Amino acid sequence: ILNVEQSPQSLHVQEGDSTNFTCSFPSSNFYALHWYRWETAKSPEALFVMTLNGDEKKKGRISATLNTKEGYSYLYIKGSQPEDSATYLCALSGSQGNLIFGKGTKLSVKP
Amino acid sequence: DTGVSQNPRHKITKRGQNVTFRCDPISEHNRLYWYRQTLGQGPEFLTYFQNEAQLEKSRLLSDRFSAERPKGSFSTLEIQRTEQGDSAMYLCASSLRRTKNTGELFFGEGSRLTVL
Numbered sequence: 609i610l611n612v613e614q615s616p617q618s619l620h621v622q623e624g625d626s627t628n629f630t631c632s633f634p635s636s637n638f639y640a641l642h643w644y645r646w647e648t649a650k651s652p653e654a655l656f657v658m659t660l661n662g663d664e665k666k667k668g669r670i671s672a673t674l675n676t677k678e679g680y681s682y683l684y685i686k687g688s689q690p691e692d693s694a695t696y697l698c699a700l701s702g703s704q705g706n707l708i709f710g711k712g713t714k715l716s717v718k719p
Numbered sequence: 720d721t722g723v724s725q726n727p728r729h730k731i732t733k734r735g736q737n738v739t740f741r742c743d744p745i746s747e748h749n750r751l752y753w754y755r756q757t758l759g760q761g762p763e764f765l766t767y768f769q770n771e772a773q774l775e776k777s778r779l780l781s782d783r784f785s786a787e788r789p790k791g792s793f794s795t796l797e798i799q800r801t802e803q804g805d806s807a808m809y810l811c812a813s814s815l816r817r818t819k820n821t822g823e824l825f826f827g828e829g830s831r832l833t834v835l
Contacts, residue, residue: 612761642823651723652762652810654823697761704775705814706752707824709761 614698614710621688622718628684629713631698636661636676638700642707643672643683647694655683655696688717721745723827725811731833732801739797740830744813751794752824753786754810755779762810768794769816801834808832 613632621627631641640659646652656665658674658681665672669686685692695714699707724743732738744751749770754762765784766776770791780786783801788794798805808831812824 614761644826649828651826651828654825657823699761704767705750705816705822706764706767706775707762708764709754711759711761 612698612700612708612710614696614713616713617711618714618716620716620718623689625688625717626684626686627688627715628682629696629698629715631681631683631710633679633700636679638702638708640701641674641681642699642701643681644697644699645694646697646712652697685715688715690717690719693717723811723813723825725809725827725830727830728828729831729833731835733835734801734803736801737797737799738801738832739795740809740811740832742794742796742811742813742827744793744811745825746792748813748815748825749791750814750816751788752812752814753794753796754812756808756810756829757806765796798832801832803834806832806834 615630640657642657643655644652645655656672661676663674672683674681693716695712697709697712699709752767753765756762764777765780766786768788771788783799786796808829810829812826814822814824
């Protein structure tokens with residue numbers, strides 16, 4: 609059974625601050641690790657999919673890394689903006705393609 | 720808009736009533752998933768279809784829940800005899816089956832259920 613833990617549960621930062629969240633998992637028995645951003649009243653939006661140990665992905669000010677040997681992934685946001693406010697979800701792909709999600713990290717960026 | 724569409728977006732019902740949600744996936748996607756999200760939790764997997772076949776159901780899906788995808792296109796999720804604990808956001812997602820299951824899921828905006 610895949611178990612996904614995310615920390616912190618919530619985070620409040622000032623505009624311009626850089627921040628990072630952690631996703632941890634006890635086993636590397638999965639196909640891929642996904643990061644999603646979920647803004648209020650919108651649909652969850654895929655940010656990154658990573659499969660290999662050492663993978664690094666970047667999209668604008670947001671980047672992510674994957675360490676399957678030690679069982680964690682980091683999501684970094686450089687120079688946070690108010691529009692980055694959202695819940696960031698980490699998920700692992702199971703054998704049937706379904707995703708097992710963590711509880712998410714809720715980010716609030718104050719102007 | 721060719722994204723995943725869900726309706727209704729909001730449903731308020733009285734305990735004991737039946738409710739049905741509909742999901743229209745991205746047209747070329749052959750996999751369709753239902754998730755439930757409650758306060759403070761991440762989305763929890765309920766069930767998924769590949770074309771019209773329901774291939775997996777979570778233990779969270781009690782016998783009051785039923786999902787169908789009759790022609791391999793849209794899907795419905797019905798909850799019979801609703802209970803207050805059924806209050807949640809019901810999310811639908813679709814994807815294209817790949818050789819390795821690394822593909823992203825495309826989500827709808829969800830249907831929020833409130834059971835009074």
